[in-house]
Amino acid sequence: MLTRIRSGIPGLDDVLGGGIPEGYLVLVSGTTGVGKTVMLAQFIYKGATDYGQKGVFVTFEETPSEIEAEMKGFGWDFAKLVKRKQVTFVDFTDPSFLIEGGRRASAVVRRFMDSVREAVNKIGAKRVAIDGLPALALLFKAESSVLRLLLRAIRFELSKLGVTTLLSTEIVEGSGMISRYGVEELVAQGVIVLSERIVGGHCQRILHVKKLRGSPITRRVCVYDIVPGEGMVVYPKAIIA
Numbered sequence: 303m304l305t306r307i308r309s310g311i312p313g314l315d316d317v318l319g320g321g322i323p324e325g326y327l328v329l330v331s332g333t334t335g336v337g338k339t340v341m342l343a344q345f346i347y348k349g350a351t352d353y354g355q356k357g358v359f360v361t362f363e364e365t366p367s368e369i370e371a372e373m374k375g376f377g378w379d380f381a382k383l384v385k386r387k388q389v390t391f392v393d394f395t396d397p398s399f400l401i402e403g404g405r406r407a408s409a410v411v412r413r414f415m416d417s418v419r420e421a422v423n424k425i426g427a428k429r430v431a432i433d434g435l436p437a438l439a440l441l442f443k444a445e446s447s448v449l450r451l452l453l454r455a456i457r458f459e460l461s462k463l464g465v466t467t468l469l470s471t472e473i474v475e476g477s478g479m480i481s482r483y484g485v486e487e488l489v490a491q492g493v494i495v496l497s498e499r500i501v502g503g504h505c506q507r508i509l510h511v512k513k514l515r516g517s518p519i520t521r522r523v524c525v526y527d528i529v530p531g532e533g534m535v536v537y538p539k540a541i542i543a
């Protein structure tokens with residue numbers, strides 16, 4: 303039996319068969335603007351405030367202060383959690399540290415993991431969010447087979463740390479793929495795909511769980527929304543025609 307943790311996203315745990323399996327690396331994949339950053343921030347914020355699990359938020363595209371400012375719209379005070387050492391940001395928006403001494407893929411990934419490990423150990427985190435995997439992969443040139451091996455190494459390291467992780471990656475619009483490089487979903491133990499569809503001139507946000515190893519999942523495509531003052535909300539029972 304898998305031990306599960308609450309995601310902090312209303313409706314999502316039902317779709318996942320009861321929550322996110324503890325220690326898993328789950329990929330959150332989607333085109334731009336679908337709410338990947340909001341989802342990861344909510345997982346970390348609610349983990350700290352509602353479930354007693356400290357969190358590390360690793361960011362590549364937006365600075366911690368940008369994220370803090372955006373998330374205030376949901377009533378989430380990240381600065382307070384940082385002050386109380388319930389949340390730590392790892393800021394890679396300036397990646398110079400990661401490429402110090404060269405862009406060899408394995409060295410970049412090692413420096414990345416050292417920083418994440420240090421942050422996790424410093425506060426005793428149980429949750430990690432890594433927002434923007436493609437930005438890490440852009441720092442080195444690696445064949446997809448190498449990227450797959452490196453990602454697997456990251457997954458094993460995170461699992462050794464005992465944390466549950468959400469990792470976001472992009473889908474290029476119209477590519478027909480569910481990730482940027484086509485290997486992320488193979489390595490992750492779970493995959494949540496966020497997308498949109500046009501219904502009656504309105505852009506509806508939809509979610510489906512592509513896989514969750516060792517767990518039954520709802521195969522249904524679910525409607526979700528990003529609600530001011532609340533964050534991401536999944537509606538597992540909303541019928542998609």
Ligand SMILES: Nc1ncnc2c1ncn2[C@@H]1O[C@H](COP(=O)(O)OP(=O)(O)OP(=O)(O)O)[C@@H](O)[C@H]1O
Pocket residue numbers: 332333334335336337338339340341363372373374375376528529530531
């Ligand atoms: N504070 C807020 N209040 C209400 N809605 C918000 C708020 N912050 C974000 N949103 C909504 O969520 C949408 C997507 O946010 P988010 O930045 O999480 O997407 P993303 O998938 O991470 O995009 P990107 O590809 O730019 O990283 C925004 O376009 C906006 O509609």
Ligand SMILES: [Mg+2]
Pocket residue numbers: 338339340363433
């Ligand atoms: Mg984002």
